[in-house]
Amino acid sequence: MIILNNQDFKVRNDAKTDIEDRGYTFGDGVYEVIRVYNGKFFMLDEHLQRLQFSLNEIAISYDVESEKLQERLEQLLEQNNVVDGAIYLQITRGIAARNHPYPKKSTPELYAYPIPVSRPLEAQQNGIGMTLVQDMRWLRCDIKSLNLLWNVMAKQKAHEQGYKEALFYRDENHVTEGSSSNFFGVKDGKVITHPANNYILNGITRIAILRLCEQLQIPVEERELTLAELEELDEAFIASTTSEVTPVVNIDEHKFNDGTIGEVTKRLQDGFEKLIQ
Numbered sequence: 604m605i606i607l608n609n610q611d612f613k614v615r616n617d618a619k620t621d622i623e624d625r626g627y628t629f630g631d632g633v634y635e636v637i638r639v640y641n642g643k644f645f646m647l648d649e650h651l652q653r654l655q656f657s658l659n660e661i662a663i664s665y666d667v668e669s670e671k672l673q674e675r676l677e678q679l680l681e682q683n684n685v686v687d688g689a690i691y692l693q694i695t696r697g698i699a700a701r702n703h704p705y706p707k708k709s710t711p712e713l714y715a716y717p718i719p720v721s722r723p724l725e726a727q728q729n730g731i732g733m734t735l736v737q738d739m740r741w742l743r744c745d746i747k748s749l750n751l752l753w754n755v756m757a758k759q760k761a762h763e764q765g766y767k768e769a770l771f772y773r774d775e776n777h778v779t780e781g782s783s784s785n786f787f788g789v790k791d792g793k794v795i796t797h798p799a800n801n802y803i804l805n806g807i808t809r810i811a812i813l814r815l816c817e818q819l820q821i822p823v824e825e826r827e828l829t830l831a832e833l834e835e836l837d838e839a840f841i842a843s844t845t846s847e848v849t850p851v852v853n854i855d856e857h858k859f860n861d862g863t864i865g866e867v868t869k870r871l872q873d874g875f876e877k878l879i880q
């Protein structure tokens with residue numbers, strides 16, 4: 604495997620990371636997972652924009668454009684012959700003696716490399732189950748930070764109970780998002796999803812779906828869903844780079860649509876399919 608380390612391409616085993624990289628000591632960094640279909644990046648511009656946003660919000664000085672990151676990522680794809688897969692990319696604040704405040708000048712450390720991802724066709728056909736987990740994350744979930752501890756704990760909890768994904772709720776009353784996906788409900792033909800604020804990550808797939816809804820004239824409400832409303836939904840689905848549009852057929856014991864895939868979800872799955880051809 605060829606990896607991109609800052610401006611250089613290396614074979615994987617030649618990549619060395621310092622023990623005092625702040626990514627290790629503090630989780631001080633940000634990341635992206637970018638899907639590749641038919642040898643081409645899907646929504647790369649949007650990913651790079653979100654990456655620049657995350658970097659700016661935690662004051663890591665790295666300029667995506669002047670570093671020619673897009674060009675280098677295209678080269679990385681070619682060098683690894685990625686046809687159907689994804690690139691994982693992370694940028695940490697770099698190396699410094701362990702101390703909470705960061706030095707005025709540090710050199711960010713970038714790694715990018717292919718990860719195996721394939722389409723979750725079985726889940727898309729049959730749907731998945733989710734389990735509610737309290738959202739105990741910090742209040743800047745809009746930053747795609749390397750700190751994923753609560754996401755990891757929640758996903759593990761879901762898996763141990765036989766569910767594919769955890770659904771976060773806050774303040775005992777409203778749902779936010781999945782542990783690694785955005786959540787959408789459908790009620791009376793309307794798609795309802797959490798507004799893109801500090802409580803959720805504004806998913807690139809979420810953006811694609813909102814655009815699709817506009818094209819397909821499916822009405823959208825960007826607002827909080829309460830736990831009580833969850834039970835009354837006609838349909839539900841999650842969206843992310845790896846799950847695309849995946850129907851949710853039950854949340855804990857509660858089944859939607861008799862455990863079958865709803866009509867609006869199906870239309871969005873079909874629409875998404877066309878986008879990635």
Ligand code: PDD
Nearest residue numbers: 636782783784785804806807808843844
């Ligand atoms: N996760 N919300 C959270 C908390 C996420 O971790 C993700 C993505 C999303 C969906 O974002 P996008 O559509 O840009 O993939 C929403 C990635 C895939 C991951 O951590 O593996």
